[in-house]
Amino acid sequence: MELTDNYQNLSSIYQELSIKKGQLAKIDKKELEKSTFEKTDTVVLGAEKYDENDYQRVLNKFKNKDSEIRTHEQTHASSAATTSAINYNYQIGPDGKLYAMGGSVRFDTSIPNDPQSAKIKLEQLKDASSSVSSMSGADSSIAQTANLNKMLLESLKQGFNYEN
Template identity: 85%
Template sequence: MEITDNYLNISSIYQELSLKKSQLSNIDKKENEKSTFEKNDLVTLGEKNYDENDYQRVLNKFKNKDNEVRTHEQTHASGATTTSAINYNYQVGPDGKLYAMGGSVRFDTSIPENSQSAKVKLEQLKKASSSVSSLSGADASIAQTANLNKMLLESLKQGFTYEN
């Protein structure tokens, strides 16, 4: 009798285990059917997963940097002749919009043969590259090169010769 009772107990335990495995298998199957987007990127509008103050602070940093970069590059472009449109480097902000995080403008650096025109153009390049409040390395390099070329033109005008 004892053997029969043990057999029934073990049998019922295995039956329950089998039922639980089946239930877990169904749950796993449903999880696998969900797309990666649903699993990882589900947005619940009723719950806040972020601090609103942090979100605004980060968003304001993106907006301020965008404004600073655009003003910087437009100041350069307005000071001298350019060879192309302003080129911006963008980054996606927390609101999903693109914000300028850097930029560049290509100046026309060709030197006219007329020494007076060349002097005027070099002065424009110098002013355009150094007209912003915070100079980048490229800005300083262009201003320095324009200034050196202007000095070279002036010395040539005064009759100095440079031989190698």
């Protein structure tokens, strides 16, 4: 008899939880509808202050920067082994579309144990990071580090000892 009462108590608790869950789902749905409405709300600029030439000029800047960033990162990615896909930083343009305003790609910087393979890989890293027309600070740093590591490998190959 006592066991049956416990099951009835548990059953009523589960029923109340189910009702509360349904109420929360309705609230979540209303909040989602509210946020969707706010996202599609638009601002209409005053006709006397709005210039189509300015709009087009700004839009062209966004498009050109997007193209430049994508070409830059794809050049890096095609020149050496990478450990991840290209990551882009986006900004919303005046037309409401996303445009790449920055990006990065992670090179595989692991060094093989074989000195000849290591030298080839370091040369690839140096070339990949400096293959673009306008190098960023990160590009320059990677190229310098790869070049220094390559010089270190060559000096070790020639028998220099740095343990003094």
